Amino acid sequence: MTVLVTGGAGYIGSHMVLNLTDAGEDVVVLDNLVTGFDWAIDGRAKFVQGNAGDIDFVLKLIETHKITEIVHFAGSIVVPESVADPLKYYGNNTATSRNLIEAAVKGGVKHFIFSSTAAVYGMTGLAPVVETTPLNPMSPYGRSKLMTEWMLSDVAAAHPMTYGVLRYFNVAGADPGKRSGQSTPLATHLIKVACQTALGQRAKMDIFGTDYETPDGTCVRDYIHVTDLIAAHALLLKHLRGGGDSTTLNCAYGQGYSVRQVVDTVKAVSGVDFLAEEGPRRPGDPASITATGEKVRSLLGWVPQHDDLNEIVQSAYDWERHLMVRNR
Numbered sequence: 001m002t003v004l005v006t007g008g009a010g011y012i013g014s015h016m017v018l019n020l021t022d023a024g025e026d027v028v029v030l031d032n033l034v035t036g037f038d039w040a041i042d043g044r045a046k047f048v049q050g051n052a053g054d055i056d057f058v059l060k061l062i063e064t065h066k067i068t069e070i071v072h073f074a075g076s077i078v079v080p081e082s083v084a085d086p087l088k089y090y091g092n093n094t095a096t097s098r099n100l101i102e103a104a105v106k107g108g109v110k111h112f113i114f115s116s117t118a119a120v121y122g123m124t125g126l127a128p129v130v131e132t133t134p135l136n137p138m139s140p141y142g143r144s145k146l147m148t149e150w151m152l153s154d155v156a157a158a159h160p161m162t163y164g165v166l167r168y169f170n171v172a173g174a175d176p177g178k179r180s181g182q183s184t185p186l187a188t189h190l191i192k193v194a195c196q197t198a199l200g201q202r203a204k205m206d207i208f209g210t211d212y213e214t215p216d217g218t219c220v221r222d223y224i225h226v227t228d229l230i231a232a233h234a235l236l237l238k239h240l241r242g243g244g245d246s247t248t249l250n251c252a253y254g255q256g257y258s259v260r261q262v263v264d265t266v267k268a269v270s271g272v273d274f275l276a277e278e279g280p281r282r283p284g285d286p287a288s289i290t291a292t293g294e295k296v297r298s299l300l301g302w303v304p305q306h307d308d309l310n311e312i313v314q315s316a317y318d319w320e321r322h323l324m325v326r327n328r
């Protein structure tokens with residue numbers, strides 16, 4: 001059994017690679033390094049640089065390395081960028097995934113795990129969503145991911161491949177052993193940006209929108225530690241290998257935090273009272289999105305170990321400091 005991890009040089013994918021290699025699995029990473037880093041790929045995995053949407057290239061990889069499962073992280077991930085440049089997202093998310101799935105079917109891959117997103121739900125109100133909540137994505141990013149979910153469902157009905165879709169909520173934090181973390185210097189994620197500001201890498205940060213219908217007027221998100229998220233992937237892989245049915249699961253804790261709460265937590269953890277300027281809304285942002293995570297707990301026996309905002313922020317902050325030293 002060899003697992004192909006697309007996007008394994010990126011933030012979340014590199015943590016999946018560590019989880020698999022720590023468990024003694026054979027892993028091939030396919031990444032074009034557009035946002036990822038080769039140094040983030042664990043040395044026990046084989047790295048191939050290339051495009052996950054190149055059918056012939058991927059098919060050859062599948063045959064050469066006897067790939068039995070694909071965990072597909074590769075893609076473009078910034079919600080406001082998808083509003084400004086939708087074709088990039090329909091290209092690198094929907095079309096790339098379509099080609100990768102074709103290669104998987106042609107190569108006889110048994111199981112396929114896909115990184116989907118909370119953004120498939122869109123505007124949902126303040127109540128936590130469940131997997132059956134109607135899907136109404138409000139950004140091209142969310143729609144580009146939902147189309148891949150639909151393709152997987154159709155393909156698995158027609159071919160002998162099972163799949164797992166994991167809808168991630170807001171991922172943050174780093175490997176406890178500091179082997180990887182969110183490393184993109186221009187990342188747009190709130191916790192990353194706030195940590196960079198606390199460390200003086202940015203003169204200030206912006207709070208995008210203070211007039212939302214939420215308790216303090218700023219957007220609410222369900223932040224999940226990357227280690228817990230990857231544990232859900234490992235359990236899902238086990239489920240599929242054991243003959244479990246294809247499934248779609250929210251990955252979240254069921255606890256929402258506002259932008260202001262996150263900024264305050266980063267200030268408390270870092271001890272720095274940095275400047276967070278209130279500004280207009282950012283395009284494509286839903287006001288609030290949280291999920292209970294009940295299905296992933298009951299189906300896979302997932303038990304989060306790091307569901308504490310202070311711990312998540314501390315982990316992200318420690319990684320940011322580590323990166324500063326590393327990049328000096």
Ligand SMILES: NC(=O)c1ccc[n+]([C@@H]2O[C@H](COP(=O)([O-])OP(=O)(O)OC[C@H]3O[C@@H](n4cnc5c(N)ncnc54)[C@H](O)[C@@H]3O)[C@@H](O)[C@H]2O)c1
Nearest residue numbers: 007009010011012031032033034035036052074075168171
């Ligand atoms: N970060 C989050 O909070 C979050 C939340 C929900 C879903 N996701 C999804 O998780 C996945 C991983 O996100 P991330 O935060 O690790 O992002 P990332 O940008 O760090 O990682 C993406 C990786 O994919 C690679 N890549 C991109 N396009 C490729 C292509 N066509 N062929 C080969 N490699 C390619 C990049 O070089 C990078 O290494 C994405 O699919 C994203 O949509 C992320």
Ligand SMILES: O=c1ccn([C@@H]2O[C@H](COP(=O)(O)OP(=O)(O)O[C@H]3O[C@H](CO)[C@@H](O)[C@H](O)[C@H]3O)[C@@H](O)[C@H]2O)c(=O)[nH]1
Nearest residue numbers: 077079117118169170188189190193206207208219259282
């Ligand atoms: O400098 C910043 C950055 C973000 N925000 C706000 O913080 C919230 C969270 O934003 P961000 O961290 O960029 O995450 P999302 O836009 O919610 O998207 C992330 O989380 C989604 C799942 O919920 C994933 O699908 C996306 O890939 C991932 O980027 C939003 O309200 C932003 O407007 C700010 O106010 N200031």
